[in-house]
Amino acid sequence: MTNQDVFSKDSTYVAHTYNRFPVAVQSGCGATVKDFDGKEYIDFGSGIGANALGFCNEGWVKAVTEQLHLVQHTSNLFYTLPDVLLAERLCEITGYSKVFFCNSGAEANEGAIKLARKYGREKKGDHCHQIITLRNSFHGRTVTTLAATGQDSFHQHFFPFTEGFQYVSINDRQQLSDAIDDSVCGIMVELVQGEGGVTVLDKEYAQYLETLCKENDILLIVDEVQTGIGRTGTFLCCEQYHIRPNIITLAKGLGAGLPIGAILMDKTSGEIFQPGQHGSTFGGNPVVCAGGIEVLKQVCTEGFLSSVSAKAAHLKGLLVTLPGVADVSGLGLMIGVTLKEGLNAREIASRCAENGLLILTAKTKLRIMPPLNITLEEIKRGIDVLCKCLSEQTYS
Numbered sequence: 001m002t003n004q005d006v007f008s009k010d011s012t013y014v015a016h017t018y019n020r021f022p023v024a025v026q027s028g029c030g031a032t033v034k035d036f037d038g039k040e041y042i043d044f045g046s047g048i049g050a051n052a053l054g055f056c057n058e059g060w061v062k063a064v065t066e067q068l069h070l071v072q073h074t075s076n077l078f079y080t081l082p083d084v085l086l087a088e089r090l091c092e093i094t095g096y097s098k099v100f101f102c103n104s105g106a107e108a109n110e111g112a113i114k115l116a117r118k119y120g121r122e123k124k125g126d127h128c129h130q131i132i133t134l135r136n137s138f139h140g141r142t143v144t145t146l147a148a149t150g151q152d153s154f155h156q157h158f159f160p161f162t163e164g165f166q167y168v169s170i171n172d173r174q175q176l177s178d179a180i181d182d183s184v185c186g187i188m189v190e191l192v193q194g195e196g197g198v199t200v201l202d203k204e205y206a207q208y209l210e211t212l213c214k215e216n217d218i219l220l221i222v223d224e225v226q227t228g229i230g231r232t233g234t235f236l237c238c239e240q241y242h243i244r245p246n247i248i249t250l251a252k253g254l255g256a257g258l259p260i261g262a263i264l265m266d267k268t269s270g271e272i273f274q275p276g277q278h279g280s281t282f283g284g285n286p287v288v289c290a291g292g293i294e295v296l297k298q299v300c301t302e303g304f305l306s307s308v309s310a311k312a313a314h315l316k317g318l319l320v321t322l323p324g325v326a327d328v329s330g331l332g333l334m335i336g337v338t339l340k341e342g343l344n345a346r347e348i349a350s351r352c353a354e355n356g357l358l359i360l361t362a363k364t365k366l367r368i369m370p371p372l373n374i375t376l377e378e379i380k381r382g383i384d385v386l387c388k389c390l391s392e393q394t395y396s
C-alpha cells in the first residue's frame with residue numbers, strides 16, 4: 001500500500017465530503033506519525049483535538065484492549081462497569097451531578113438543547129423554547145446543531161433547519177440583554193471558539209452571561225467539546241472563567257481518539273430527563289469508557305495540567321518570533337495564529353504537510369492543537385517545519 005493507493009480508493013468509494021490533505025496516516029507514536037510512503041510528520045492537530053494523549057499511548061491502549069477482551073458492548077438495557085466508573089470520575093473531578101454519554105460533540109449538544117427546551121417548557125410554558133448562541137460559533141453538523149451554529153455559511157442546502165435559535169455577537173453585553181425575554185430557555189456558548197477562529201470570550205462577558213441566566217432562570221450551556229479535558233490548561237475551561245454553567249458538553253479529547261460525547265449536568269439540569277426521554281445505542285460504550293477513565297487518570301496526574309500551560313507558553317513564545325506571524329490567540333494548547341497579509345492559512349498548512357508537519361486551520365488562521373503530552377523535542381521539530389514554510393512564503 002502506498003499513499004496513492006489509499007487516495008484512489010477514497011476517491012472511488014468514500015463520499016466526497018472532506019477536503020483532505022494528501023497524507024494517508026499509517027501509524028503513529030506520541031505526536032509523531034508515519035504515512036504509507038514511510039514519510040514522518042509531527043502532529044500539531046491531534047485529529048482536531050481528539051488524540052489528547054497522542055498516538056498509541058501505552059496506558060490508554062492497555063485500558064482499551066483489556067476491556068475489549070471482557071465486553072465490547074451491551075446497549076443501555078444493561079449496566080456495565082466502565083460507564084459508571086467514568087461518570088463517577090467526571091462528577092468527582094468537576095463537581096457536576098450527573099452525566100449522559102453519547103458518541104460525538106454534535107450529539108452531546110443535541111442532548112443539551114433538548115434539556116434546555118424541556119426545562120423551559122416545564123418552567124415557563126410552550127413559548128419558552130428559544131436558545132441564544134453566538135455568531136461565529138460551531139456546535140455540530142446535525143440539522144439542529146447546524147441551526148445552533150451562528151454562521152450563515154452553515155445555513156445552506158438543508159432547509160428547513162430547526163427553529164428557535166437566535167444569534168448575538170461575541171462579547172457584546174447589550175445585544176445579549178436585548179435578546180433576553182421569557183421565550184428564552186437556554187444560552188449556549190463556547191468559551192474559546194475553535195472552528196470560528198480561536199476567538200477567546202472575555203471573562204467579564206462570560207460572568208455576565210452566567211448572571212443573566214441565573215436572574216432569568218435560563219439554562220447556561222457551555223460547549224466544551226473542544227476546550228474540555230485539559231486542552232486549555234485546566235480540566236474544564238470554565239474553571240479559568242470562574243463560572244459554573246448548568247450544562248457542559250464534552251467530546252473530542254475525552255475519548256483520546258475513540259468516539260464519545262458527554263453531557264455534564266448540575267443539580268437542576270440533572271433532574272430533567274426521565275427514563276425513555278433520551279438515549280443512544282452506543283452511549284457509554286464500555287471500550288470507549290475504559291479508555292476515557294485512563295484519559296482522566298493521566299490528565300489529572302499531578303503536574304500534567306501545569307505542563308500543558310507551560311508547553312503552551314513555550315509554543316506561543318516560539319510562534320511570535322516566526323516570519324509571517326502577526327498575532328497569536330487562544331488558551332492553553334488551543335492556539336490560533338494570525339498570519340500577515342498575503343499569507344493563506346490553507347496554503348501554509350498544505351506546505352507544512354509536504355514538509356512533515358500536520359497543522360490545522362480555523363477560518364483565516366492556522367490552528368495548533370497538539371496532543372497534550374507532546375514533547376519539547378516534537379514541538380521544536382514542528383516549529384522548525386513551520387518556520388521553513390513561512391520563510392519560503394514570506395520571501396519568495
Ligand SMILES: *Cc1c(COP(=O)(O)O)cnc(C)c1O
Nearest residue numbers: 104105106138139140194225226
Ligand atoms: C468539534 C466540535 C463539535 C462537534 O463535534 P463532533 O464530534 O464532530 O460532532 C461541537 N462543538 C465544538 C465546540 C466543536 O469543536
